[in-house]
Amino acid sequence: MLYAILCYHDEAVVNSWTKQQDDAVLAKRHKITDKLAAAGKLGPVARLMPTTAATTVRSGREPLVIDGPFAETKEQLLGFYLVDCASLEEAIDAARALGREETGAFEIRPLRSFIPPSEMFKPRSERK
Amino acid sequence: MTDIAWIDAALTSARPQAVAALLRYFRDLDQAEEAFHEACLRALKSWPTNGPPRDPAAWLIMVGRNYTLDELRRRKRQDALPDEEKISNLEDAEETIVERLDSSNYRDDVLRLLFICCHPDLPATQQIALALRIVSGLSVKEIARAFLVNEKAMEQRITRAKRRVAEADVPFETPGALERAERVGAVAAMIYLLFNEGYSATGGSGHIRASLCEEAIRLARLLLRLFPSEPEIMGLAALLMLQHARAPARLDAEGEIVLLEEQDRSRWDRNMIDEALALVDKAMRHRRPGPYQVQAAIAALHARARRAADTDWAEIDQLYAALERLQPSPVVTLNRAVAVAKVRGPADALAMIEPLADHLSGYFHFFGVRGALLMQLGRAEEARVAFDRAIALANTPAEAAHIRMHLDRLMKDSLPV
Numbered sequence: 001m002l003y004a005i006l007c008y009h010d011e012a013v014v015n016s017w018t019k020q021q022d023d024a025v026l027a028k029r030h031k032i033t034d035k036l037a038a039a040g041k042l043g044p045v046a047r048l049m050p051t052t053a054a055t056t057v058r059s060g061r062e063p064l065v066i067d068g069p070f071a072e073t074k075e076q077l078l079g080f081y082l083v084d085c086a087s088l089e090e091a092i093d094a095a096r097a098l099g100r101e102e103t104g105a106f107e108i109r110p111l112r113s114f115i116p117p118s119e120m121f122k123p124r125s126e127r128k
Numbered sequence: 129m130t131d132i133a134w135i136d137a138a139l140t141s142a143r144p145q146a147v148a149a150l151l152r153y154f155r156d157l158d159q160a161e162e163a164f165h166e167a168c169l170r171a172l173k174s175w176p177t178n179g180p181p182r183d184p185a186a187w188l189i190m191v192g193r194n195y196t197l198d199e200l201r202r203r204k205r206q207d208a209l210p211d212e213e214k215i216s217n218l219e220d221a222e223e224t225i226v227e228r229l230d231s232s233n234y235r236d237d238v239l240r241l242l243f244i245c246c247h248p249d250l251p252a253t254q255q256i257a258l259a260l261r262i263v264s265g266l267s268v269k270e271i272a273r274a275f276l277v278n279e280k281a282m283e284q285r286i287t288r289a290k291r292r293v294a295e296a297d298v299p300f301e302t303p304g305a306l307e308r309a310e311r312v313g314a315v316a317a318m319i320y321l322l323f324n325e326g327y328s329a330t331g332g333s334g335h336i337r338a339s340l341c342e343e344a345i346r347l348a349r350l351l352l353r354l355f356p357s358e359p360e361i362m363g364l365a366a367l368l369m370l371q372h373a374r375a376p377a378r379l380d381a382e383g384e385i386v387l388l389e390e391q392d393r394s395r396w397d398r399n400m401i402d403e404a405l406a407l408v409d410k411a412m413r414h415r416r417p418g419p420y421q422v423q424a425a426i427a428a429l430h431a432r433a434r435r436a437a438d439t440d441w442a443e444i445d446q447l448y449a450a451l452e453r454l455q456p457s458p459v460v461t462l463n464r465a466v467a468v469a470k471v472r473g474p475a476d477a478l479a480m481i482e483p484l485a486d487h488l489s490g491y492f493h494f495f496g497v498r499g500a501l502l503m504q505l506g507r508a509e510e511a512r513v514a515f516d517r518a519i520a521l522a523n524t525p526a527e528a529a530h531i532r533m534h535l536d537r538l539m540k541d542s543l544p545v
Contacts, residue, residue, distance in 0.1 A: 010184075012141035013134075015349060021133060052352045052365070053406040067410060068356035074183055103134060103180050125402075 002043070002111040003083050003091040008075040009104035011050050025102065032097045036083055043082030044117070051076050075104055082114070131176050139168050142185035143265045144350060148237035149189045154196060155300060157244070157262065157290055163192035170195075235354045236302055242351070243311040244293050246318035254289040256322045261286050264343050274325075274340055312355060316364050316420070319347045323368050328523070341372045352407075362411035363421030369404035370427035373397040385530045389436040401431045419455045422447055441470035458487040462494055465501075474504040492521040496531060508538055 017025070036042040051069035058064040069076060081098070085091040088108070095106035143164065150160035167188040181187040245259035257275070260266045272282035303311060326340030348365040355361050377391035386392075408428045411421050426447045433439040448464035462481055469477035478501045481494070488494035499514035515535050522528035 010138075010141070012350075012353075013137050016137050016141045016346060021137070049403050049406060050349065052349060052356065052362075053403055053410070055410060065413070066357075067362075101131075101134075103138075 001085060001087070001091075002114055003085055003088075004109045004111055005081040005083060005091065005095050005098065006077055006107040006109060007079045007081075007098075007104065008073075008107065009078050009102075010074065011076045011078060013103075014078060015050060028100070029098055032094065033081070036094065041084045043084065043114075045079070045081050047079040048077065050078075082111070135172060135175050135180070138180065138184045139171060139188075140265060142188055144238050144241060144263050145185040145234060146188040146192065147262065148241035149185075149234075150192050150196075151241055151244075152237050152300060153193055157294065159196060161262065163196040164188065166195045167192035236308075238350065238354060239303075239308065239311055239315065240298065240300070242315040242318070242347070244298050246314050247293050247296050247298065248314065249292055249296050250289055252318075252321055254285055254292075255318050256325055257282065257286055258289045258293070259318060259322065259347070260340075260343065263347065266343070270339075274337070312351070312358065312361070315351060316348075316361060319344050319351065319368075320364065320420075322347070323371070327371060338375060341368070341375070344368055345372060357414075359411040359414040359416050360418040360420050362407045363418060363424040366404040366407040366411070367420055367424040367427055369400045369407075370424060370431050373400040373404070373431065379526065383526055385526045387530075388430060391436075393434065393436075396431070404428070405431065417450065417454070419451060422451045422454060426451075439470075441467050445471050458484040459491070459493075462488065462491075462497060466497060469501060469504070474501040477501050478505065490521060492518055492523060492527060495521065496527075499531070499534060503534065503538060512538055 014022075033042055033045065054067075054069040056066045056068060056070045058066060081094075083091060083094055085094065088110075091108050095108055099106055146167070147160050147164050150163045151157060154160055154163065170191050171184070171188065175181070242259070242263060245262055246255040250258065253275070257271055260271045260274075261268065268283050268286065269279050271286075272279045275282065277285075323341055323344035326337045326342075326344065345365070345368050348361070348368050352358070352361045352365050373396050374388070374391065376397065377393070377395040378386060380386050404424070405428055408421070408424050411424070426444055429440050429444055429447070445464060445467040448460060448467055451460050452464065461484060465477040465480045468480055478498070481498060481501075484494065495514045495518035499511045499518060502508075502511035502514060512535065515531050515538070518531045519528050519535075522531065
């Protein structure tokens with residue numbers, strides 16, 4: 001089963017980390033994702049910009065464009081991992097390992113469908 | 129990340145909201161600070177064993193408030209409490225459950241706290257010092273070091289500032305729309321000043337100055353979270369991030385200034401630039417330009433150019449022209465002249481800055497730019513005079529060294545072959 005592991009954290013705290021602290025958290029998480037990748041279980045991973053950079057488009061007859069994230073919550077959605085796990089238990093283990101020594105929460109959401117990026121897909125920043 | 133590092137980050141980020149709410153309860157800055165301090169001590173004791181609370185700010189507000197109320201009751205038993213009537217909401221403060229901080233309350237609390245720090249009665253240096261102490265929670269020692277004054281002088285400066293704002297009596301009622309807009313403007317200006325204090329490096333070690341810039345960016349983000357649809361606040365946050373993103377390339381190994389055009393652009397902080405560009409895009413949609421947005425747009429053009437030669441100087445000239453209309457100032461015209469020199473040549477640029485001589489006769493950058501333009505026009509002797517003047521006005525050794533380099537080049541060129 002494919003699972004999305006959605007990362008919810010207090011962005012005011014995450015934003016006040018120093019570069020060293022941020023790097024330390026990433027390094028710690030990389031140990032987990034490297035293992036998943038080596039086992040062929042890691043899909044796309046994304047880290048989102050702070051919610052102040054977000055824009056919400058509310059659909060309707062006249063779609064409304066609003067500054068800010070969809071939900072004003074204590075913790076914000078700051079990123080996600082896509083993993084291929086044999087069971088929910090395995091996905092929970094992965095989330096536990098990712099969040100070791102952290103606060104915040106991980107929502108594990110099984111995927112209904114997944115369209116892998118096409119050969120053509122290349123982020124603008126990586127185009128020559 | 130260790131527990132203590134996390135707790136430290138959580139206390140820092142909860143500070144503005146918690147101190148702001150405590151200020152609303154007690155209407156006294158010192159009392160609010162003391163309550164927060166006590167709550168932090170308890171957090172350091174309790175969180176490592178009991179685990180962190182889901183909402184650290186609410187926890188700190190509740191603990192800080194209960195502590196202070198107990199303290200006040202205790203003191204009241206010992207001696208009559210003179211200023212009891214000054215303590216607002218004593219009745220509802222007795223409730224043991226934390227008041228649910230609705231977002232508008234929270235927003236005005238934090239805005240009030242920020243606004244108190246930049247009250248128009250306070251001179252700029254006191255505003256910044258007070259904000260660093262009260263909102264950011266820097267120690268007096270750290271602030272003193274950043275301003276190159278001794279600790280005692282800084283302590284006095286902060287005490288004086290606190291007394292002044294207490295006398296100024298900032299109202300605790302929910303502000304009206306117009307008043308709120310004025311407060312936001314004053315706070316934005318204070319954040320901008322704080323950033324410039326760090327950026328212009330009029331003294332102090334690079335490390336300390338950089339922390340002032342980071343603090344300003346943190347406050348700008350905070351203000352933007354409070355007012356997510358305010359294009360000028362998006363512009364302010366973007367502007368500060370774009371400037372700060374270049375910090376790693378601004379000084380060379382010897383601590384000398386590297387001009388924008390000569391900076392190693394691979395050392396710029398791309399993550400910070402990308403976030404700022406996203407904010408500039410968001411702000412533009414509102415079609416309500418303002419000085420911060422225009423300055424951010426100028427900085428964005430520099431950030432978007434992969435090489436210095438790719439810079440869109442014509443567009444930068446246009447943006448400075450817009451800024452001159454929004455906020456006329458000789459310094460803006462001086463900056464525009466740099467773009468004009470690129471687009472139309474040094475003669476036009478020199479003609480543009482000649483009328484500024486009276487206003488900017490004590491300004492380092494005026495003589496630096498003037499010298500550079502004269503040098504390009506081959507007027508070596510006049511260029512030398514301008515550079516000499518610039519050196520005399522330099523604020524830092526790095527600035528002086530940079531001008532001396534120009535002078536050396538002039539000397540070399542004028543040697544007989």
